[in-house]
Amino acid sequence: MRTASRRTFWQIWRLPLALGLASAAGLAAALIGDGAWDAASWALLGLPAAVCGLGCWPSKSTACVGDKGPDGYKRE
Amino acid sequence: MSARSTFKVWYGVHQWTSLVCTLFMLLLCLTGLPLIFAEEIDLALGRNIAAPQRPDDQRQADVDAIVADALARRPGDTVQFLVGDAEEPALWSVRLGKTAASSDVSAFYLYDARNGEFLHAVPLDSGFINLMFRLHYDLFAGLPGSLLLGAMGLLLLASLVSGTVLYHYHMAKLPFGSVRRAGSSRLRWLDLHNLLGIATLVWLAMVGLTGVVNTVAEPIFQRWQDTELAAMLAPYQGQAPVNGQGRAGAALAAALRAAPDMALSFMAFPGNEFAGPRQFVAFLQGNTPLTSQLLTPVVIDAATSEVLAKRELPAYVKALLLSKPLHFGNYGGLPLKCLWLVLDLIAIAVLVSGVYLWLALRRWRLPAVAGAAA
Numbered sequence: 001m002r003t004a005s006r007r008t009f010w011q012i013w014r015l016p017l018a019l020g021l022a023s024a025a026g027l028a029a030a031l032i033g034d035g036a037w038d039a040a041s042w043a044l045l046g047l048p049a050a051v052c053g054l055g056c057w058p059s060k061s062t063a064c065v066g067d068k069g070p071d072g073y074k075r076e
Numbered sequence: 077m078s079a080r081s082t083f084k085v086w087y088g089v090h091q092w093t094s095l096v097c098t099l100f101m102l103l104l105c106l107t108g109l110p111l112i113f114a115e116e117i118d119l120a121l122g123r124n125i126a127a128p129q130r131p132d133d134q135r136q137a138d139v140d141a142i143v144a145d146a147l148a149r150r151p152g153d154t155v156q157f158l159v160g161d162a163e164e165p166a167l168w169s170v171r172l173g174k175t176a177a178s179s180d181v182s183a184f185y186l187y188d189a190r191n192g193e194f195l196h197a198v199p200l201d202s203g204f205i206n207l208m209f210r211l212h213y214d215l216f217a218g219l220p221g222s223l224l225l226g227a228m229g230l231l232l233l234a235s236l237v238s239g240t241v242l243y244h245y246h247m248a249k250l251p252f253g254s255v256r257r258a259g260s261s262r263l264r265w266l267d268l269h270n271l272l273g274i275a276t277l278v279w280l281a282m283v284g285l286t287g288v289v290n291t292v293a294e295p296i297f298q299r300w301q302d303t304e305l306a307a308m309l310a311p312y313q314g315q316a317p318v319n320g321q322g323r324a325g326a327a328l329a330a331a332l333r334a335a336p337d338m339a340l341s342f343m344a345f346p347g348n349e350f351a352g353p354r355q356f357v358a359f360l361q362g363n364t365p366l367t368s369q370l371l372t373p374v375v376i377d378a379a380t381s382e383v384l385a386k387r388e389l390p391a392y393v394k395a396l397l398l399s400k401p402l403h404f405g406n407y408g409g410l411p412l413k414c415l416w417l418v419l420d421l422i423a424i425a426v427l428v429s430g431v432y433l434w435l436a437l438r439r440w441r442l443p444a445v446a447g448a449a450a
Binding site: 005006007009012013015016019020023024027029030031032033034037038041042045046048049051052054055056058 | 243244247248249250251252253255257268271272274275276277278279282364365366369398401402407408409411412415418419422
């Protein structure tokens with residue numbers, strides 16, 4: 001069985017960090033202004049929702065990556 | 077401590093904080109769904125109404141005539157508040173009670189702000205949205221119910237922190253967004269739980285934190301009333317009371333002259349717990365998206381319509397007021413409410429998958445624990 005290589009801290013966290021910053025900016029934008037600020041808020045807060053949608057989309061592309069499961073858990 | 081035992085500690089924290097609060101959080105997420113659209117639902121059910129279309133858009137109705145009409149509809153009652161809405165300048169509302177000082181409401185009437193016509197009596201303490209709100213706000217148990225939900229919110233925040241740490245272990249060898257579909261459905265749900273949780277983490281934390289802040293709203297307002305507002309009204313304590321009838325229009329005009337860039341949020345009538353014995357207190361809101369969430373109290377003499385005092389709210393009350401829109405999601409139009417709905421549904425998916433994983437991983441984890449002990 002192929003063992004995937006360990007990922008660095010930056011590799012693990014860059015996208016969650018980007019989504020977090022987008023969410024925070026989206027939450028703030030609609031509070032700061034109307035019109036374009038509201039639209040920016042919808043777009044930014046839409047990003048985490050869209051990522052969740054993609055993750056739930058049936059696809060085989062991400063199957064079998066790191067098959068051994070995460071550290072700390074062990075498959076039967 | 078080895079990486080493995082660190083993992084186990086965080087796993088334990090995540091498991092137990094989540095287990096305790098999950099049922100409450102499911103209740104909050106489910107009752108929160110209709111509450112996002114409370115205004116729209118109340119309008120659709122006819123429990124509330126929108127201002128009728130009229131050619132003239134000037135807010136020119138005589139406020140004192142509106143107050144007199146409201147009193148005539150409930151002889152013996154007293155007007156407690158005149159309520160405005162910067163978003164809906166074509167409406168005035170009048171709140172009545174058995175007495176001015178009572179915190180109980182006997183009627184809530186809507187009037188057309190352009191011609192003073194009576195429009196609607198809002199039904200009190202009943203209906204679908206009220207049921208959802210009470211389940212969401214205090215479980216029909218008053219302040220103790222609110223505080224219990226606040227404590228559950230703190231557990232949720234601890235669960236989010238520990239879940240974020242576990243995400244780091246989970247993703248040690250996986251690229252972002254991995255949802256492994258080969259193998260068991262437990263693995264798929266574990267991946268989905270991690271992905272949905274981390275993607276919505278900031279929103280979940282913000283709604284959780286502002287929810288906790290809102291559970292202490294009443295004690296915070298009470299503290300402000302007992303200290304700052306009491307100090308503003310201290311010079312007038314013991315004066316012979318008046319009821320403010322026929323004086324509301326002049327008082328409102330004086331308050332708005334003293335703060336030209338502001339609009340009325342609500343005005344407490346003399347004798348009310350938010351006003352003096354012979355003084356109105358108008359709570360004005362700003363005219364920008366941010367300042368419209370905040371309030372500035374203005375004390376007005378009922379007899380002379382003189383503005384006696386005006387001061388900003390302290391930072392802790394401002395923080396409380398700003399935490400409300402960030403919890404409700406009602407500050408960026410219908411699209412923002414729809415996003416709140418989607419994110420709430422994702423939160424439900426995180427909760428349900430968490431329960432499923434707890435049940436499934438109990439069996440799944442045993443060999444690993446046994447292996448570590450060997």
